[in-house]
Amino acid sequence: MKTVTVGCGKVGSAIIKSLSEEGHEVVAVDSDKAAVEAVTDSFDVMGVCASGTDFETLRDIGMKDTELFIASTGSDELNMLSCLLAKRMGARHTAARIRDTGSSAAGTAFIKSELQLDLMINPELLTAQAIFNLLKYPAAVKSETFTRRSFEMAELIVKPDSALDGALLSELRAKNRIPFLICAVLRDKKPVIPNGSFRLHAGDKIGIIAQPEDLQRLLKGLGILGKRSRYIMVLGASRIAARLSEMLLKSGNSVKIIEKDRDKCNALCEYLPDSASVICGDGTSHELLSEEGIDRTDAFVALTGMDEENILVSFYALSRGVSNVIAKVNRCGYGEISRSLGLDCLVSPKSITADLITSYARALENSVGSQVETLYSLLDGQFEALEFRVCDSFLGCGISIKNLRLRPDILIAGIIRGSEKIIPCGDDIIMPEDKVIVISSGLKLCDLSEILL
Amino acid sequence: MNYKIVLHTLGRVLLLEALLMLLPLSVALIYGEDPLPFIIAIADAASVGFLLAKLGTEKSGTLYAREGFAIVSFSWIGISLIGALPFALSGEIPSYIDAFFETVSGFTTTGASILTDVESLSRGMLFWRSFTHWIGGMGVLVFITAIADKTPDRSVNILRAEMPGHSVDKLMPKTGSTAKILYRIYIALTVLEAVFLLCGGMPVFDSIVHALGTAGTGGFGIKSDSIASYSNYLQWIITVFMLLFGVSFNVYYLALLGKWRGIAKQNELWVYLSLAVICTAIVTVNISSIYGNLSDCLRLAAFQVSSLLTTTGFATADFNAWPQLSKAVLFVLMFCGGCMGSTAGGLKISRITVLFSHIRNELRRALRPRNVSAIRLNGRYLDAEAANGVTAYFALYIAVICAVFILISFEPFGMETNLSAAVSCVNNIGPGFGLVGPASSFADYSAFSKLVLSAAMLMGRLEMYPLLLTFALRRAK
Numbered sequence: 001m002k003t004v005t006v007g008c009g010k011v012g013s014a015i016i017k018s019l020s021e022e023g024h025e026v027v028a029v030d031s032d033k034a035a036v037e038a039v040t041d042s043f044d045v046m047g048v049c050a051s052g053t054d055f056e057t058l059r060d061i062g063m064k065d066t067e068l069f070i071a072s073t074g075s076d077e078l079n080m081l082s083c084l085l086a087k088r089m090g091a092r093h094t095a096a097r098i099r100d101t102g103s104s105a106a107g108t109a110f111i112k113s114e115l116q117l118d119l120m121i122n123p124e125l126l127t128a129q130a131i132f133n134l135l136k137y138p139a140a141v142k143s144e145t146f147t148r149r150s151f152e153m154a155e156l157i158v159k160p161d162s163a164l165d166g167a168l169l170s171e172l173r174a175k176n177r178i179p180f181l182i183c184a185v186l187r188d189k190k191p192v193i194p195n196g197s198f199r200l201h202a203g204d205k206i207g208i209i210a211q212p213e214d215l216q217r218l219l220k221g222l223g224i225l226g227k228r229s230r231y232i233m234v235l236g237a238s239r240i241a242a243r244l245s246e247m248l249l250k251s252g253n254s255v256k257i258i259e260k261d262r263d264k265c266n267a268l269c270e271y272l273p274d275s276a277s278v279i280c281g282d283g284t285s286h287e288l289l290s291e292e293g294i295d296r297t298d299a300f301v302a303l304t305g306m307d308e309e310n311i312l313v314s315f316y317a318l319s320r321g322v323s324n325v326i327a328k329v330n331r332c333g334y335g336e337i338s339r340s341l342g343l344d345c346l347v348s349p350k351s352i353t354a355d356l357i358t359s360y361a362r363a364l365e366n367s368v369g370s371q372v373e374t375l376y377s378l379l380d381g382q383f384e385a386l387e388f389r390v391c392d393s394f395l396g397c398g399i400s401i402k403n404l405r406l407r408p409d410i411l412i413a414g415i416i417r418g419s420e421k422i423i424p425c426g427d428d429i430i431m432p433e434d435k436v437i438v439i440s441s442g443l444k445l446c447d448l449s450e451i452l453l
Numbered sequence: 454m455n456y457k458i459v460l461h462t463l464g465r466v467l468l469l470e471a472l473l474m475l476l477p478l479s480v481a482l483i484y485g486e487d488p489l490p491f492i493i494a495i496a497d498a499a500s501v502g503f504l505l506a507k508l509g510t511e512k513s514g515t516l517y518a519r520e521g522f523a524i525v526s527f528s529w530i531g532i533s534l535i536g537a538l539p540f541a542l543s544g545e546i547p548s549y550i551d552a553f554f555e556t557v558s559g560f561t562t563t564g565a566s567i568l569t570d571v572e573s574l575s576r577g578m579l580f581w582r583s584f585t586h587w588i589g590g591m592g593v594l595v596f597i598t599a600i601a602d603k604t605p606d607r608s609v610n611i612l613r614a615e616m617p618g619h620s621v622d623k624l625m626p627k628t629g630s631t632a633k634i635l636y637r638i639y640i641a642l643t644v645l646e647a648v649f650l651l652c653g654g655m656p657v658f659d660s661i662v663h664a665l666g667t668a669g670t671g672g673f674g675i676k677s678d679s680i681a682s683y684s685n686y687l688q689w690i691i692t693v694f695m696l697l698f699g700v701s702f703n704v705y706y707l708a709l710l711g712k713w714r715g716i717a718k719q720n721e722l723w724v725y726l727s728l729a730v731i732c733t734a735i736v737t738v739n740i741s742s743i744y745g746n747l748s749d750c751l752r753l754a755a756f757q758v759s760s761l762l763t764t765t766g767f768a769t770a771d772f773n774a775w776p777q778l779s780k781a782v783l784f785v786l787m788f789c790g791g792c793m794g795s796t797a798g799g800l801k802i803s804r805i806t807v808l809f810s811h812i813r814n815e816l817r818r819a820l821r822p823r824n825v826s827a828i829r830l831n832g833r834y835l836d837a838e839a840a841n842g843v844t845a846y847f848a849l850y851i852a853v854i855c856a857v858f859i860l861i862s863f864e865p866f867g868m869e870t871n872l873s874a875a876v877s878c879v880n881n882i883g884p885g886f887g888l889v890g891p892a893s894s895f896a897d898y899s900a901f902s903k904l905v906l907s908a909a910m911l912m913g914r915l916e917m918y919p920l921l922l923t924f925a926l927r928r929a930k
Contacts, residue, residue, distance in 0.1 A: 002626070025626035033836070041518075044608060046626040060712075 001025065002066050003361065004091070006052030006082050007073030008035040010330055011097060011123055013042075014350035015072055018358045020045050022444060027061050030073075052082035063089035068361055072097040072121070072353070080115055087116045093364060095119035095357065099239060119360055123349040126356065128243035130347050131326055135229050135248070135299055137219060142345075144376045145212070146387050146437060150421050151414045152212045153183075154219070155379060157344055160202035163222045170196035178218045179423035180210035183413040183439045184383040191382040191441040193411050207378050207385075209413045209437070211421050229298035229324055230254060235283040235313055236304035237264040240328065240349070242271050244301065249275055256292060258283040284313055289320075299324035307331055311338045318343065351377075359386075362446055383441045385413070388448040390434045396452055402426030405453045411439045412451075457509040458516055459523045462611075464506030466528040466593055470535060471498035477539070477584060481577030490542035491577065498535045519922070521610030525594060526923040529911055532593060533557045536585060545578050550900045557907040559585030560593075561914035562798060564672025564766035564883030565874075567896045567903070571677055576658065582673045583665040589914065590669025590698075590796035591639050599632035614919045624706050638705045639796075643668040646694045653687045667694045670797045672766025672883040679768040679891060685752060688769055692756045696729060699763035699791030718832035721792050721803040725762075728789065728802070732758045732782050739779045754779075761786045764798040766883025768891035780886060787876050787885075798881030798913055800850060803830055807843045849917050854879050857909040861902040874898075878906045879913040 001024045005016050008030040016039055020026050026045040030036045033049045040047035050057035052071055063069070069091040071079035076098045083094040096117050101108045112120050133143040133152075142155040158164045164172070169182055173196070184207040185192045185200070192198070200206065210218055230253055234241050237259035245255045249272065258279045259265050265280045272278070281288045283304070294300065300317035302310035307329045314327040315338075326345040329335050335346050359375030376385045390397065396404050401412060401424055414437035415422040415430060422428055430436055438451055445451065478491040516524075533556045540552035551567045558565045559582050568574065574582075588596070592615040598608060608628045624631045643664050650660035659675065666673050676682055680691060704722055707715040716722070736754035737747075744750050756769045761783050772783055790799015810828040817824045828835045858875040866874075866888050873885030874895070884891040895903070912920050 025630075027626050040609065040623075044626075044628050046623040060715075 001068065001361065001364065002062075003027070003068040003070065004029065004061055004063075004066050004086070006030070006069075006071045006079070007097070008032070008039045008047075009072070009074060011350045011353050012070075012072040013039050014354040015070060015357045016045055017043060018354040019361060022358060022361060024068075024361060029057065029061070051078075053078060053085060055085065058082075058085060058089055063091045066091040067364060068093045068095065070095045070097075070357060076100055080111070083117055084115050093118040095121060095360065097121045097123065097353070099124055119356075121353055121356060123353045124239040125243050126352045127240045127328065127347055127349040128247060130352055131240070131244050131301060132247045134326055134345060134347070135232065135253075135301075135324065137215065142378075144378075144385070146385075146414070146416075150211070150416045150435070151209055151437060152215050153207055153209045153376070153378070153385060154215060155205065155207050158200050158202050158204045158206060162202075164200050164206075165202045167200050168196075169194055169198045169200070176218065176221060178210065178214045178221065180208055180214065180218050181411075181413050181423050183207050183209050183385075183411050184379055184441070186379040186382055189382075191379070193409060193439065193441060205379050207383065207439070209385075210423065231293075231297045232256070232299045232301065233258065233289075233292065233294060233297045233317075233322075235259075235300070235302045235310070237261070237268045237278070238303050238305065241301075241303045242268055244303075245272055245276055249273060256297075258288070258292065284309060286316065289313075289316070294320050294322065297322055299326070301325075302327045304328075307334050311343065314338075314343050315341070362444075378439070383439055384443070384445070386438050386440065386445055388436050388438060390430055390432055390436055390448060392432045394430070394432070394448050396430055396448075397432050398429055400427050400429050406451055407440075407443075407453055409441050409443060410445075410451045413437045413439050454523065455515070455517075455520050459509065459520055459527060460505045461509030462524045462594075462597070463527050463531055464502045464504065464509065465597055467498045467502030467531055467535060468506065469502075469593065469597060470532050471495045471502060473584070473588060474498065474536075474539070474581070477577050477581035480580040481575065484576040486575045486577050487543065488577070490539040491581075493542055494535060494538035497538060501535070516608065516610055518610050518613075521614045522919040522922045524611055525614040525915060525919045528594060529560065529915060532588075533560055533907075533911075536560065536581075539581055540578060543575070543578065545574055548900075550903055551896075554895070554903045554907050555582065556585060557910050558883070559583075559671065559673060560589035561881050561910040562586050562589050562669040562671040562764070562796065563878060563881040563910045563913075564666070565878060565889070565906070565910070566673065566883075566894050567898075569894055569896050571675060574675075579675045580658075580662060583662040583671065583675075586669035586671025586673060587643065587665040588669075590671065591635060595632045595635060598628055599636045601629060615915065624703065634706060635702055638702055638709075639668065642694070642697060642705075646690070649690045649694075650687060653684065653690060655683065655687055663691065664694075666767070667691055667765060668698055668796065670695065670698050670763050670765045670791065670795070670881075672760070674767060680756070681769045688752055688756055691767060692752075692759045695759040695763045695765045695767070696726075698765075699725065699759075699795050699797040701792040701794035703794050704792075720829070721806060721831055724806055725792050725802045728786075729755075729758060729762055732762070732786060735782055736775075736779045739776050739782075743775070757783060758786060761882060762789055763791045763795075764880055764882045766877075768884060771890060771892045773886055773890035773892065784873065784876075784886065787873075787880050787882055790880060800847070800880070804843050804846065806830065807835065807840055808847060811840055811844065846917070849921075850879070853909070853912055853917060857905060860905045861898070864898060864902055866897070874906065875909065878909040881910060881913050 003019050003024050004027045005012055006029045008028050016026055016028050020043040027048060028036060028039045028045050029048045029050060029052050031051045036047040036049045048057060063086050069086040071082045073079055079096040079098060083096040087094050094117055098120050099122055101111060137143050137154050144153045182194055185194050186205040232248055232253055232255050234245060234257045237257055241257055245257060248255050256277045258281060260282050262280050265278050269278050279292055294317060300322045302314045304310055310327040311334055314325045317325045329346050329348050355377055362375060378385055412424050415424050416435040474491055474495045478488055481488045481491055537552035537556040540546040540555060541549045546552040546555060554567055594611050594615045612628055624634050646667055647660045647664035650663060662675055680688055704716055704719055733755045736758060737750045741750045753770045757772050760767045788800050789805060790801045791797025793801045793803040807828055807830055814826045817826055828840050854875055857879060858872055862871050870887030870889055873887060874889045877885040889895055
């Protein structure tokens with residue numbers, strides 16, 4: 001599938017990387033030569049050094065056979081304009097990164113329909129949502145929501161001497177009346193799709209799927225849900241911080257934002273309701289953090305523009321006993337180091353965006369069969385969770401799961417039938433028009449039929 | 454250095470060579486010649502290739518520029534070492550070093566030969582000799598990339614190291630599809646030439662061999678007097694196709710897409726064509742005293758000019774015997790080479806246009822120090838870094854020619870012979886002047902000089918950097 005990506009910055013190159021890994025043909029456009037070269041040197045893509053709104057450039061690339069056109073430069077206006085141009089010149093689908101759409105849903109919808117955009121990406125908003133989900137489950141490293149909040153998935157690390165350490169999966173399931181599934185395990189960086197006879201160890205990274213209302217009770221029942229975060233400290237008044245604080249305040253938390261720059265503080269004050277407390281000061285100073293009560297906060301979120309600052313301050317917060325610390329990082333290299341040092345919760349806007357585009361591209365690729373509705377990469381990208389809509393032609397319809405000849409590296413983790421949500425066991429069956437959540441490791445599934453041998 | 458991926462790719466290259474040697478094997482079988490040398494060489498290539506491919510793995514780590522250079526250097530040396538086996542085993546070129554020289558000359562599309570009597574070679578060997586030109590012209594790793602169903606992310610590093618030219622323009626988003634297009638154009642043009650030659654009454658075997666030799670801008674003939682004994686029509690056909698293969702393949706791709714305005718912007722193409730026309734005119738006038746008949750003069754001049762400009766090295770006349778002016782023009786043409794992104798060797802026309810723009814800008818600056826001017830190539834602005842790269846390459850190129858010239862200068866052949874041999878080998882042309890002229894061969898050089906010249910040919914074909922970076926500068930930290 002031919003895709004064109006305008007903008008080869010942080011977000012753009014993450015998108016290009018994941019599209020090229022998926023095997024799509026990618027044309028990368030940027031007016032900065034160095035940025036184009038960085039991308040063409042690393043990935044098997046074609047680079048064009050030009051502006052994304054240049055008519056001749058778009059014509060030479062060929063918009064007629066372009067399936068997906070993505071504009072991900074730092075400028076909203078440029079993204080809107082180049083997507084509009086591309087659409088008018090014949091590109092099939094367009095996706096624009098737009099950060100400022102105002103807070104009203106009506107405005108967003110208006111822009112989307114007027115510009116004929118198929119997808120509007122707001123990395124900051126997506127990141128804020130991801131962080132918000134994380135704060136909901138303080139033990140989790142990451143949590144994801146499937147279509148219409150049908151299921152939620154939490155990633156967590158099995159701590160020594162917890163209820164999960166040494167537990168046999170079949171026993172765990174028998175003991176709890178709440179339906180859930182441990183659907184993916186990462187042990188020593190190796191992905192395992194567990195079955196009932198799998199025994200968990202401390203240090204395993206696991207993915208648990210359950211219905212949203214059950215997940216919290218389940219984690220509490222297992223004794224691994226920490227105190228729910230009430231007092232949250234946010235470092236840096238970025239766009240993500242503003243969106244996140246807005247959501248947190250709405251759900252009744254107390255939020256304190258620390259920012260160096262007075263103008264930014266003022267702007268944030270204007271944007272947020274009065275219940276937010278905005279502090280103007282240097283968040284890297286230990287005295288200031290103590291004074292503002294870092295010892296009493298339940299959660300600490302570092303969202304400055306500097307990876308190093310975020311990571312170091314997060315370590316300080318961990319050392320002061322904050323139970324729930326989240327840091328935003330842009331560069332992947334730092335992620336690995338800080339995870340190995342004990343900072344588990346990292347979010348990266350660019351990989352969240354790249355995941356979204358990847359799932360969108362994969363859904364486009366298969367518009368006839370049982371197409372992908374959502375896609376998440378789990379546990380350091382070793383697993384994928386995909387949501388498919390089952391079509392009539394799926395061969396496995398009406399057969400109980402234990403009698404299906406499934407590939408060994410996949411797991412059916414959830415079935416949605418109308419308003420009914422099923423965590424499947426061997427006797428459940430898949431019916432046409434269901435939605436199915438499949439966990440796979442090391443496969444790039446495009447169609448539901450690929451799960452059968 | 455990621456040796457595993459280097460070994461694996463090298464193994465795959467040798468396996469491909471084994472596969473490609475099936476063609477000369479079948480030629481030998483068709484003409485009822487001894488197939489044993491080819492069978493042994495194929496067995497060797499296949500077993501070594503299989504072993505290396507097993508030793509390394511494809512999926513280990515990444516392929517950076519360093520690995521790209523190493524893969525290209527080792528692959529070219531590897532295919533030449535194995536490709537020399539049939540000549541040596543059959544006894545048709547008894548010395549292995551001679552056979553190696555001949556094979557390197559083939560793969561690098563030079564066309565310099567140590568054979569004193571080409572016509573005594575068997576058909577299978579003649580075909581293999583010319584087929585190496587064809588394989589080497591577009592590049593064996595480009596071939597691998599074209600037939601691989603999935604190419605690794607950084608495979609453009611291999612293409613960069615192997616394709617002649619300072620920048621590889623990808624025609625398609627994927628390296629694999631770009632390589633496929635290049636080979637499709639290459640095959641189509643080769644077939645077209647063979648058909649034209651057949652229509653002109655050339656025997657089937659001769660047409661195929663000459664089409665292969667022209668396509669790679671190689672120049673191995675199958676007659677002692679190269680092309681001279683063929684009809685005027687056939688000489689003109691070969692002249693035209695030599696010029697066609699010296700044109701950047703991007704131009705053909707643009708033509709296929711119908712982007713004529715894009716072609717009009719290719720100033721390299723126009724410089725190349727006008728250079729051919731002007732030089733042909735000068736030589737025609739200059740040699741008219743020898744041949745008298747204007748149409749003969751024009752044909753001979755055009756053929757020799759195209760042959761040396763595109764670094765092919767076919768000949769229809771012994772230009773050693775021509776007047777000094779013609780010889781000087783031809784000697785200077787040896788440096789020019791074809792267009793960037795063609796199968797031709799040499800310095801490349803685009804580098805020359807960049808160098809001259811650079812000189813023009815420097816002169817302007819000397820006159821008006823505040824003057825700012827741009828260097829453009831094929832309608833695109835070149836930044837200072839790219840222009841500096843070209844200057845540095847030119848300096849390196851001259852240095853390599855000098856080094857080769859000095860290394861072979863203990864041979865008692867005189868300045869004209871030795872200098873033209875060095876220039877001819879580094880530029881992948883084939884014949885030179887004096888004792889290495891079109892009517893004679895490199896047979897009299899010592900084994901040491903042959904190895905030096907083989908290295909020079911490889912350096913020239915791979916544009917210096919890969920071999921230099923893999924062998925000379927590896928320890929330099």
